[in-house]
Amino acid sequence: MNAPTPSVSLKDALSRACSEIESTIDALLPMVPGDESVLLDAMRYAALGGGKRLRGFLAVEVATLFGADREAALRVAASVELLHAYSLVHDDLPSMDDDDLRRGQPSTHKQFDEAIAILAGDALQTRAFEILVEPETSTNPTVRANLALALAQASGSAGMVGGQVIDIRGEGRALPLDQVRRLHALKTGALIRYAAESGAILADVDDERRAAIVAYGRDLGTAFQVADDVLDSTATAEELGKTAGKDEASGKSTYVSLLGIDGARAEARRLSDRAREALSSFGAQADALRALADYVVERRN
Amino acid sequence: MNAPTPSVSLKDALSRACSEIESTIDALLPMVPGDESVLLDAMRYAALGGGKRLRGFLAVEVATLFGADREAALRVAASVELLHAYSLVHDDLPSMDDDDLRRGQPSTHKQFDEAIAILAGDALQTRAFEILVEPETSTNPTVRANLALALAQASGSAGMVGGQVIDIRGEGRALPLDQVRRLHALKTGALIRYAAESGAILADVDDERRAAIVAYGRDLGTAFQVADDVLDSTATAEELGKTAGKDEASGKSTYVSLLGIDGARAEARRLSDRAREALSSFGAQADALRALADYVVERRN
Numbered sequence: 001m002n003a004p005t006p007s008v009s010l011k012d013a014l015s016r017a018c019s020e021i022e023s024t025i026d027a028l029l030p031m032v033p034g035d036e037s038v039l040l041d042a043m044r045y046a047a048l049g050g051g052k053r054l055r056g057f058l059a060v061e062v063a064t065l066f067g068a069d070r071e072a073a074l075r076v077a078a079s080v081e082l083l084h085a086y087s088l089v090h091d092d093l094p095s096m097d098d099d100d101l102r103r104g105q106p107s108t109h110k111q112f113d114e115a116i117a118i119l120a121g122d123a124l125q126t127r128a129f130e131i132l133v134e135p136e137t138s139t140n141p142t143v144r145a146n147l148a149l150a151l152a153q154a155s156g157s158a159g160m161v162g163g164q165v166i167d168i169r170g171e172g173r174a175l176p177l178d179q180v181r182r183l184h185a186l187k188t189g190a191l192i193r194y195a196a197e198s199g200a201i202l203a204d205v206d207d208e209r210r211a212a213i214v215a216y217g218r219d220l221g222t223a224f225q226v227a228d229d230v231l232d233s234t235a236t237a238e239e240l241g242k243t244a245g246k247d248e249a250s251g252k253s254t255y256v257s258l259l260g261i262d263g264a265r266a267e268a269r270r271l272s273d274r275a276r277e278a279l280s281s282f283g284a285q286a287d288a289l290r291a292l293a294d295y296v297v298e299r300r301n
Numbered sequence: 302m303n304a305p306t307p308s309v310s311l312k313d314a315l316s317r318a319c320s321e322i323e324s325t326i327d328a329l330l331p332m333v334p335g336d337e338s339v340l341l342d343a344m345r346y347a348a349l350g351g352g353k354r355l356r357g358f359l360a361v362e363v364a365t366l367f368g369a370d371r372e373a374a375l376r377v378a379a380s381v382e383l384l385h386a387y388s389l390v391h392d393d394l395p396s397m398d399d400d401d402l403r404r405g406q407p408s409t410h411k412q413f414d415e416a417i418a419i420l421a422g423d424a425l426q427t428r429a430f431e432i433l434v435e436p437e438t439s440t441n442p443t444v445r446a447n448l449a450l451a452l453a454q455a456s457g458s459a460g461m462v463g464g465q466v467i468d469i470r471g472e473g474r475a476l477p478l479d480q481v482r483r484l485h486a487l488k489t490g491a492l493i494r495y496a497a498e499s500g501a502i503l504a505d506v507d508d509e510r511r512a513a514i515v516a517y518g519r520d521l522g523t524a525f526q527v528a529d530d531v532l533d534s535t536a537t538a539e540e541l542g543k544t545a546g547k548d549e550a551s552g553k554s555t556y557v558s559l560l561g562i563d564g565a566r567a568e569a570r571r572l573s574d575r576a577r578e579a580l581s582s583f584g585a586q587a588d589a590l591r592a593l594a595d596y597v598v599e600r601r602n
Binding site for chain 1 (some may be wrong): 306335336337339340341344368387391392396398410414415416419420422423424426427428430431434442443444445447449450453454456457458459462463464465466467469480487565581
């Protein structure tokens with residue numbers, strides 16, 4: 001069955017999910033009294049009030065597509081957003097990307113200090129795993145353990161953090177296209193793919209449907225990154241809410257430096273189309289996911 | 302049933318467990334090719350080749366006491382040691398305790414650099430959770446999920462990381478005894494208590510035995526910290542393998558500054574005795590755990 005013209009408005013679905021994810025994170029990071037309250041302040045500062053919630057939206061949409069309980073799906077979505085927030089807090093640190101600005105606001109170590117930013121990132125990672133294995137996420141303990149396992153594989157040394165190391169080591173020297181692909185597959189791709197897959201794990205679907213979602217998530221993640229490189233070289237800081245043109249300035253190999261602007265745009269479109277094709281066995285309920293594949297390559301920030 | 306005179310040699314049991322835990326960590330952190338190999342290098346540097354393995358030993362001994370599979374127990378022990386290693390790597394960073402020396406060797410950010418140290422700590426935390434939820438740890442998914450949940454509770458914002466924040470915020474000002482107790486209960490106590498409890502979770506024992514082990518682990522952890530304060534104010538850097546007298550120099554409130562050397566020694570002994578009492582319903586198989594309660598207050602490093 002081929003996808004019909006999207007009947008749902010992606011904007012409405014995104015906006016509804018964003019607001020629900022925000023409330024869920026708010027409830028999952030309650031303030032505490034005492035000297036450690038600054039830690040919760042920093043965790044909430046890093047995790048709330050901004051962001052596209054692309055990863056959380058993917059988790060919720062896939063879970064909903066497969067009939068999972070929405071409240072449980074929102075917990076999984078909140079978890080992946082906390083994991084993502086931890087990675088941004090640590091990436092922005094002076095010894096890493098040294099970025100003072102995040103989503104148009106002071107990054108966490110500028111708003112608080114370096115020590116609190118490191119610890120807030122650490123505790124956000126812990127909380128992401130904790131939420132997944134809490135009984136409220138699923139009555140099925142295999143599902144809880146599998147969600148945590150898949151998150152660890154996507155975010156650890158063989159995933160996001162491994163990609164960040166390759167990125168740091170690659171700065172200032174030219175990388176060939178296959179290494180740039182691998183870098184991004186790890187650094188940003190793995191967590192985006194996991195976000196989609198998490199909805200399928202939560203709904204405990206068969207291997208075939210899970211594989212289709214993984215294929216979708218993988219291509220969507222790469223399309224997102226290629227589009228990000230295009231944006232970084234064409235958009236303004238105001239549009240991005242963060243420093244623009246940084247990759248070029250630091251001598252990083254990007255999809256744009258390797259393929260040119262037009263080549264990178266074509267690559268993003270090709271990946272986006274293939275992501276849509278991976279959903280061909282699903283009905284109209286997957287239309288928001290299809291529209292998302294267009295959105296990630298057409299967005300301006 | 303009261304404890305007989307220890308029939309097993311704690312030294313032998315510790316030495317055997319240390320070597321098994323070391324091999325297990327070695328196998329669980331395999332090297333990889335590529336630019337990310339430096340990350341695995343740093344993770345292995347931080348996690349292997351040193352340390353008392355107090356936490357890992359607790360996990361193994363309690364699991365063995367309750368008849369759990371030793372290979373599974375060693376995985377849980379390795380996990381808690383990786384979690385502990387991550388906390389040391391981040392604690393030593395310039396923006397935190399700024400310590401150049403750890404176990405007599407350059408700390409991870411001195412041996413590598415700050416960015417790699419932050420990322421190695423991050424990935425060690427992830428790996429600690431990953432190991433717990435991998436099927437090899439237990440065929441029972443509830444056990445796997447519960448191990449991860451208990452570790453998250455012990456190490457996150459309401460445990461170890463929360464305690465580290467209170468510690469940072471308390472530097473240079475006098476804290477009353479109850480706040481020093483709470484600080485250490487969170488910063489070091491929670492993970493030591495978890496280490497003991499993890500063996501009981503792995504063996505899936507009844508609530509009564511789990512509660513006895515938790516009581517033991519809690520008192521042992523506090524006794525360990527009080528003894529640490531005594532050591533910090535009396536031992537040399539050579540004996541400790543790290544900078545000595547740091548707490549006093551930084552104006553931190555410690556058990557020694559609040560109770561005096563003799564008062565702190567008496568407190569450590571009282572807690573150690575109470576930890577032994579918590580094991581009164583267990584037979585001679587718990588003798589190594591009893592001897593450990595003596596060891597933590599009598600050690601010289």
